[in-house]
Amino acid sequence: MTAAVEVVAGVDIGGTTTQVVLCAADLGVIDRLGVPTPAAEGGAAMVGAALDALRRLLDRTPCRLLGVGVGAAGVVDARAGRILVASDSFRDWAGFPVTATVEEALGVPASLDNDVNAFLRGEVARGAVAGERHVLGMTLGTGVGGALWLDGALYDGPNGAAGEIGHVPGFGGLRCTCGGHGHLETLASGRSIAARYAERTGRSGARFTARGVAEAAALGDADALAVYEAAGAAVARAILVAAGLLDVTTFVIGGGVSRAWALLEPSLRRTLTAEPPVSGHPVRVLPAALGDDAVAVGAASRVRAGLDRVTRA
Structure with a gap:
């Protein structure tokens, strides 16, 4: 009898959809399900x-589950495995x-990560x-999140907020959802793109989400293009x-707004060309490649790494 393949699971608990994946040893996705x-x-x-x-996936995929990684929105205590702050x-x-x-439910090790950390x-x-x-x-989504990978490992800082570029000020004076002013999120999040378009045109509502503004831009709407x-x-x-x-020159951008990459990239590239970093080293900016799987695969990679450490010990 052939032994069942060993897998780890990754879970992305988002505000609207929960994405679950089963990953092989190399973290390639074997199966997925969104609910x-x-x-x-x-x-x-x-x-x-x-x-x-996850149980539905396990029922239809002959395998042995080794562990489960979870990525979740909000502030998390990864070490204690619990949510600290949520919207x-x-x-x-x-x-x-x-x-x-x-x-307790599955009898295997589990881990928890912030969704942006898991994305990276x-x-x-x-x-x-x-x-x-x-x-x-x-990640350019409803808000703007950031995470930092240094010397081959996630760096979350002494207070767990390293890489949170979305809430750095210096981007005008608009009020941010966090209560601050002039944060990157006020210009680059999905919610803000819709708000900036509404300010310019008076048009708002279900049709004019960030996706709706992108569709208008694709049709040549000057205000949408400007936003x-x-x-x-x-x-x-x-x-x-x-x-x-940080002398970091490689960047990856995901989230729903990044799906309009063709609209974001021209001004992004122009700005980078006009003001290159002081190191003189070229900056690489890449759109994310994993789409809706990114957070779940990243969560699976965290629990996989933990299992590998136990095996080596």
Whole structure:
């Protein structure tokens, strides 16, 4: 009888969708399943939905599960395996013991990571920056997140906030969702792109999300093009700040807004060309390659690395 393949699972618990993947030893995705996130029903329901999806994958894929990695939005305590702070779109999520719940349900090791950290782990493991030693990752979604990979490992800093480029000031005076002013997020997040377009045109509503503004830009709408041009230039300025401070010159950009890469890239490249980093080393900026799998694959890579350390010990 052929032995069942050994796999690790990765889970991305987002505000709308939970993505679950099964990964082989090389972190290649064997199977995947996306299900709605019951964010309004509380932490137990959210983790329960992820576990149900994972069990469905295991039922249809002959394999032996070794561990589960979870990537989740919000501020997390990765060492304790629980959510510290969550947005008000998640009910009873702050304080929820994610890894303990998963381990009790499945009897295998589990790990927890912030979703942006997991995104970067995924892109370094199997994506656009595979094998790179020094990378700053940026996600342009509802908000703007960042994570830092230094000398071949995630660097989260003494307070867990390293790489959070989305909330660095210096990008005008608009009020940010975090309460600060002039943060990158006020120009480059999906929510802000829709807001900046509404300010210019008076048009808002369901049709004019960041995707709707991108569709208008593709049809030649001058205001939509201007909003994306401002977003791309702001991202480039943030990249130049990071390159100057950290001497990191490789960047990977994901999130829903990055799907409009053709609209962001021209002003991004122009800004980088006009103001190269002081090191003189060329800056590489790459769109993410893993799409909706990035966070889940990154979460799987974290638990995989933990299992490898135990094996070597």
